[in-house]
Amino acid sequence: xxxxxxxxxxxxxxxxxxxxxxxxxxxxxxxxxxxxxxxxxxxxxxxxxxxxxxxxxxxxxxxxxxxxxxxxxxxxxxxxxxxxxxxxxxxxxxxxxxxxxxxxxxxxxxxxxxxxxxxxxxxxxxxxxxxxxxxxxxxxxxxxxxxxxxxxxxxxxxxxxxxxxxxxxxxxxxxxxxxxxxxxxxxxxxxxxxxxxxxxxxxxxxxxxxxxxxxxxxxxxxxxxxxxxxxxxxxxxxxxxxxxxxxxxxxxxxxxxxxxxxxxxxxxxxxxxxxxxxxxxxxxxxxxxxxxxxxxxxxxxxxxxxxxxxxxxxxxxxxxxxxxxxxxxxxxxxxxxxxxxxxxxxxxxxxxx
Numbered sequence: 459x460x461x462x463x464x465x466x467x468x469x470x471x472x473x474x475x476x477x478x479x480x481x482x483x484x485x486x487x488x489x490x491x492x493x494x495x496x497x498x499x500x501x502x503x504x505x506x507x508x509x510x511x512x513x514x515x516x517x518x519x520x521x522x523x524x525x526x527x528x529x530x531x532x533x534x535x536x537x538x539x540x541x542x543x544x545x546x547x548x549x550x551x552x553x554x555x556x557x558x559x560x561x562x563x564x565x566x567x568x569x570x571x572x573x574x575x576x577x578x579x580x581x582x583x584x585x586x587x588x589x590x591x592x593x594x595x596x597x598x599x600x601x602x603x604x605x606x607x608x609x610x611x612x613x614x615x616x617x618x619x620x621x622x623x624x625x626x627x628x629x630x631x632x633x634x635x636x637x638x639x640x641x642x643x644x645x646x647x648x649x650x651x652x653x654x655x656x657x658x659x660x661x662x663x664x665x666x667x668x669x670x671x672x673x674x675x676x677x678x679x680x681x682x683x684x685x686x687x688x689x690x691x692x693x694x695x696x697x698x699x700x701x702x703x704x705x706x707x708x709x710x711x712x713x714x715x716x717x718x719x720x721x722x723x724x725x726x727x728x729x730x731x732x733x734x735x736x737x738x739x740x741x742x743x744x745x746x747x748x749x750x751x752x753x754x755x756x757x758x759x760x761x762x763x764x765x766x767x768x769x770x771x772x773x774x775x776x777x778x779x780x781x782x783x784x785x786x787x788x789x790x791x792x793x794x795x796x797x798x799x800x801x802x803x804x805x806x807x808x809x810x811x
Contacts, residue, residue, distance in 0.1 A: 492534035494527075495684045496677035500669040504531070511664040512538035517616070519661045520639040522668030525716030528639040529599060531668060536595040541635055544594025549587040551608075552600035565608040567624060569615070576625025588621055588632045596634040601661070602642040606654065613657045636661075671713040671720060678708055681717060685724035686736070697728045702780050703738040703773045707745045738773050772807045775800075779809060 491508050494501070511518050512535050520528045529548065536546045554564035571586030587596060604612065615621055620631050638661050647653035671678065679700070686697050700708070704727075713719055727740040774793070782788035790800040803809075 492537050493530065494534055495681050496674060497680060498669075498674040498676045500674045501677060504666060504668060507664075507666045508535055509538065511535060511666070514664075515540070515635050516663040517635070517661050518637045518664040518666065519644070520637065520666045520668065521641075521643075522639070523641050523670055523716060525718030526668040526670060527717050528641075528668060529597065531666060532595070532597045532637045532639065535637060536597075536635070539595070539635065541594050545591055546595050546597065547587050547591035547634075548597045548599060550599045552603040563605075563608055563611075565604060566611055569612070570621045570623055572624035573626045576623070580625065583623075586621075586623065588615060588634065589623075589630060591634045592632040594634065596636050598636065598638040600640065601638040602640040602644060602647060602653065606652075609654045609657050613654060613660065616657075616660055671716045675709060678720065679705065681720055682708060682724050685721050686728055689725050689728040693729065695728055696734055697731060697736060698734040699736070701735050701737045701773060702776050704736050704741060707738050707741055711745050737770075739770055768807075771803070772809070775803055775807065776809060779804075 491505055491512075494505065494508075508531065518532075518535060520531050522528045522531075533546055536542060536544075549565075549568055551565060554568060556564045567584070567586070569586050569588050571584045571589055572580050574580055574583050598612075601612075616636060619633060620629050622629055644653050644658050644662070648655055648658050671681075682700060686700075689695055690697055708720075708723075715722075723742055723745065724736070726742055727736045730740045731737065775789070778789040778792050779786070782792065786800050786804065787797055790797055793800075795803070
């Protein structure tokens with residue numbers, strides 16, 4: 459039994475531990491800028507880079523595979539910068555459609571705009587993204603998709619921030635902060651003569667590299683809860699949690715589509731569930747059959763009704779055991795299953811109790 463002094467020392471140690479945990483949580487909150495989600499070490503490093511470059515007006519280059527959140531990162535930089543009151547304008551450089559009769563490229567038309575009558579089909583004046591972004595931030599996504607002629611036009615604009623609308627004679631000026639993003643390595647493209655050296659060095663004043671979701675798996679549940687809250691708000695749903703098997707499947711999957719794939723997955727599952735919990739069978743087939751996952755008994759390529767029912771039964775049993783802290787008898791009472799049958803099921807599905 460502890461005496462008075464020992465009890466006081468024990469309480470002091472607990473208070474110190476709680477204060478340390480609170481300080482750590484505050485540090486995480488202070489580091490997390492804007493609407494970014496994640497507490498992993500990889501994302502904390504990104505947050506520091508975002509805050510460092512938000513305070514200046516230099517061009518920035520964001521690297522990251524598809525679905526890692528390049529546009530959100532650019533928006534966050536803009537929202538934390540002195541230009542936060544200005545427009546945030548996005549121009550995707552990939553899959554731009556050429557206009558019939560237009561002598562200029564689709565990129566040039568979208569970046570600088572054009573006057574009425576500038577080419578066949580130009581029936582009205584079109585204001586370009588550079589002009590729309592005046593006083594704010596211009597975000598160029600997939601900048602690696604630009605051909606060399608368009609790269610030259612972009613470089614010329616960056617050097618003086620002046621341009622002419624197609625078909626116009628008046629030189630215009632636009633004060634913008636430019637942020638570009640790429641999923642391809644521009645330095646490798648530069649060595650292959652596919653990307654201009656001078657443009658690369660002008661864009662690459664500040665560089666931020668976003669990690670794949672598979673590199674920050676500790677953020678998966680935090681992101682999933684964030685997306686569940688979004689679905690509840692958007693669709694009036696009341697989903698409260700993820701089942702244990704669903705969590706296992708989310709953590710085991712390799713996420714080739716990164717955060718975007720996770721968001722789509724959670725939205726689909728939250729709309730599919732019939733109660734306040736996302737179960738493993740609510741998740742998309744890609745997670746059910748993923749060869750890297752050890753959590754589902756559903757084989758790749760589909761399954762029979764018997765197998766699907768067994769998978770559902772396994773999940774129900776796992777949830778009951780979790781609720782009752784692994785107590786077999788209590789879980790059996792919840793499910794109106796005899797102790798003998800519970801032992802049989804636990805052995806059948808190799809559940810840990």
